[in-house]
């Protein structure tokens with residue numbers, strides 16, 4: 001399976017969810033490749049922080065901030081069960097290439113109408129790609145939902161404007177464990193095993209498997 005986390009809006013959780021998805025599937029015994037398509041190479045920085053902490057690597061990572069991912073994906077993916085692509089903010093040609101390389105595009109959004117509206121650009125790129133790739137699947141993934149609140153009516157209304165884009169049935173909460181785990185190149189499964197954050201990632205993996213199959 002090839003999963004890309006994409007949204008041209010910055011700071012919505014692409015890298016956090018990409019790294020946790022890669023680590024999570026690796027923890028389930030899959031051979032995972034993480035492609036860092038962001039020129040800011042945050043996912044590679046995470047891997048470097050992990051190396052510096054002398055922790056064992058969980059998956060293979062490669063930096064590829066180039067609009068040729070879709071051309072190289074067959075060769076790159078050969079030895080892997082799961083490929084996760086961490087997308088760049090902005091840069092449309094990179095996002096388009098990442099979409100063409102994927103089976104499943106997940107669009108992280110924070111539960112605010114502004115964030116939902118700001119994903120219009122990536123939604124139109126995905127729909128454009130789906131014309132050439134009818135099997136392409138895509139969904140919004142709600143990230144940083146404030147715990148013990150429901151998704152507001154305004155967000156639900158904003159999502160309805162993209163009624164043909166499904167919303168993944170699990171959401172990730174606003175949890176300090178995510179920010180805390182990043183610095184040392186760790187995941188919440190390592191720093192906070194059994195926590196709500198770790199359970200949400202587990203549920204995300206199940207949802208990806210179910211939705212992307």
Ligand SMILES: Nc1ncnc2c1ncn2[C@@H]1O[C@H](COP(=O)(O)OP(=O)(O)OP(=O)(O)O)[C@@H](O)[C@H]1O
Nearest residue numbers: 010011012013014015016089144173174175178179
């Ligand atoms: N569910 C969450 N709970 C708490 N903090 C989070 C959560 N998801 C992401 N963050 C924090 O929000 C910040 C932005 O997240 P991240 O870097 O994953 O976003 P991004 O979409 O990859 O950003 P960019 O567009 O710059 O690549 C980081 O500091 C991260 O630790």
Ligand SMILES: [Mg+2]
Nearest residue numbers: 014015038042
């Ligand atoms: Mg990022």
